[in-house]
Amino acid sequence: MIRDHAMQPGERLPQEPDLIGAFGVSKGTIREALKMLETQGLIQMRTGPGGGAFITDIPAARARALVANYFFFKGLSISDIYDMRQALEPELAAELATHLGDDALAVLNDAMVEYDHPPATIEEEQRQRIAELEFHERLAEFSNNPLLGFTCGFLAALLKDLAVCRRIYRYPNPQLRERGFSYQTQLLEALRAGDPETARSIMKAHMRAARRMMTAQEAVVNRDFLQLAPERKAAPRPAGPGRRRGHRG
Amino acid sequence: MIRDHAMQPGERLPQEPDLIGAFGVSKGTIREALKMLETQGLIQMRTGPGGGAFITDIPAARARALVANYFFFKGLSISDIYDMRQALEPELAAELATHLGDDALAVLNDAMVEYDHPPATIEEEQRQRIAELEFHERLAEFSNNPLLGFTCGFLAALLKDLAVCRRIYRYPNPQLRERGFSYQTQLLEALRAGDPETARSIMKAHMRAARRMMTAQEAVVNRDFLQLAPERKAAPRPAGPGRRRGHRG
């Protein structure tokens, strides 16, 4: 019905009694169907007069959560994520350099104040790592390429949420912040100058360095973690034809 | 409940009456909840004795469909897709070269027989283009990196399904098949030889050439299409802060 009527975000579906009539099924069935659409983020329900089911632009966070579920049993590793980031973030940087305005640059600058200084506590250090990843989420939001923006934002969100990563962030690592901050400062300059090639190569170096530090840390953390909780080593691995690595998400 | 019990794919949830008891809600509510999980691909329902709700590994096709919905109103262009493919497919090729076995190579070879010859009809040409994209889907399935595999598979699926692309495929373009087939033949050799650098550079050239041909074709097709159906020009554009291109999916 949505497709055939070419319904656009903001429009309202018929009310439940009308849907019951239109499709010749009962209320419960209609409600299950509406729940499916709501789960996919395609509609939002509102109660009360004037309420009903409204077509919506799927929120990026919803789409991210749905696809994150897919990777839940896949045992993603830091390397898997950085393979992608190394390929995509430099392209994102280059693309942004071609069109980013002063307002966007100001937003990005603001995002960096959270970690422009050494952390006083381990808790602050963790907050800074999250903030650093949110800087990358902001970058992604400014992309003119929805695919590139979504994917880069998704990867940053993964790094915030994945269990392995959260364990990594419990270990102090001053270099990670220092070098990250330095790269991002240089990146903003290149973006301000509208210089795609420089932006790309800065981001490339940033990703290479971050990957090196994260995978090194991953090894340490996994060793400690597995020693402390050795039964985890025998945790059931994903079924299906041959994946080879560990690091359950 | 799934998370707290750390339930794994294959396990069964309690039956509806038990869930009703466990959560103290009615059958309709339980069913809406189950529908949500089923929509996300997290469970599958089966009727009959021994039936019920089973935890499942989310099928890749399900996850792709969910995230494809997100892009439905975003008006993706051929360029958007090829920005991603140019960045990712070469990395995929290089990664595959490090571990692909003879069985996998045989599967890929089989996938190519569909388009190892010039098409006799326009219908066959269309089938060949789909088959060529399915070759890339196969490649993606063999990746050891779930993120890279999923994303490359998703991009190929987009090119199969997107309205702009389907229109493009209605125009004859012998070069697309010839050059694609030639690149893929070279690629298989590099994969067989276990040579990541060669595989990467072949795929890079393949993507560059494909992008060029597709965007050129896109311009022609859009011109014809918009002339034939000029009211489409005024189709409502995606809401929200400034996207700049056309080519509604």
Place this chain on the structure above:
DNA sequence: AGATATTTGTTCGTATGTATT
């Protein structure tokens, strides 16, 4: 092949919650 038991799927009537006017 057919009967039966088990489990999900659907319906209907009713009651409740919530936002607008």
Place this chain on the structure above:
DNA sequence: TAATACATACGAACAAATATC
């Protein structure tokens, strides 16, 4: 404050699918 228009929730009965004997 009250009336109205919606979604949301409940419960009992019935229908359909499927495995097992």
